[in-house]
Amino acid sequence: MARTLSVRITETAEELEKRLKVNSKGSGKERLLMLYWLKQGLVKSRKELAMRLDRNEATITRWVSLYKKGGVKALLKVSHPPGNKAIVPPAIVEKLKEKLQQPQGFKSYLEVQQWLEQDAGVKAAYQKVHKLVRYRLKAKLKVPRPSNKKQHPQAEEHF
Numbered sequence: 001m002a003r004t005l006s007v008r009i010t011e012t013a014e015e016l017e018k019r020l021k022v023n024s025k026g027s028g029k030e031r032l033l034m035l036y037w038l039k040q041g042l043v044k045s046r047k048e049l050a051m052r053l054d055r056n057e058a059t060i061t062r063w064v065s066l067y068k069k070g071g072v073k074a075l076l077k078v079s080h081p082p083g084n085k086a087i088v089p090p091a092i093v094e095k096l097k098e099k100l101q102q103p104q105g106f107k108s109y110l111e112v113q114q115w116l117e118q119d120a121g122v123k124a125a126y127q128k129v130h131k132l133v134r135y136r137l138k139a140k141l142k143v144p145r146p147s148n149k150k151q152h153p154q155a156e157e158h159f
Contacts, residue, residue, distance in 0.1 A: 005038060005043075005044070005045065005046055005049070005064065007038055007064055007067065007068065009035055009038055009039045009067075010071070011035070011039070011072060012039075013036065013039050013040060016032055016035055016036040016039060017036065019032050019072070020032045020033065020036060023076075025078070027078060028076045028078075030053055030055070031063055031075050031076060032072075032076070033053070034049060034053060034060065034063060035067065035072070035075070037049065037052070046060050046061065046064075063075060087122065087124050087128055088116065088120075088122050088124060088128075088132060089122070092116070092120045092122060093132070093137070095119075095120070096112070096115075096116070096120075096132075096133070096137070097137055097139070099115070100133065100137065100139040101139075103142070104142065105141060105142035106141050106142065107141060107142065107143055108141065108143075109126060109129050109130045109133060109141070110126065112129050112133055112141075113126055113129045116129065
């Protein structure tokens with residue numbers, strides 16, 4: 001026999017319904033839907049709620065405990081892990097941005113990588129350097145287009 005849920009929901013069904021319509025995140029909707037169903041008395045057990053929402057019972061238990069501790073605000077709060085620290089510090093990124101804007105610039109990403117290692121003391125992989133320069137800083141390297149050696153010099157001026 002599944003355990004019955006004993007949760008005292010302070011919000012009215014109308015408030016929950018209004019929040020359901022306004023909430024745009026899928027995870028928030030599921031959580032609000034859980035509260036709405038409990039408030040309406042449409043579900044009685046954790047197992048039934050888990051089956052309806054297609055979630056694990058442990059997830060339902062966690063959501064209920066979040067609601068009991070902090071209400072709807074705590075239930076809807078989604079935390080994101082901070083991630084890794086940046087390989088290239090922000091101060092050095094600014095220096096690099098200035099250097100990239102100069103007319104001579106860099107000829108290759110390998111040159112940028114060497115500059116980072118020598119001047120800034122930052123050892124970064126080629127891929128990281130490319131991603132930083134090309135996509136994050138949206139910079140293009142200053143490399144002239146190759147021209148044909150057989151091309152007549154006056155033809156270039158005429159063009």
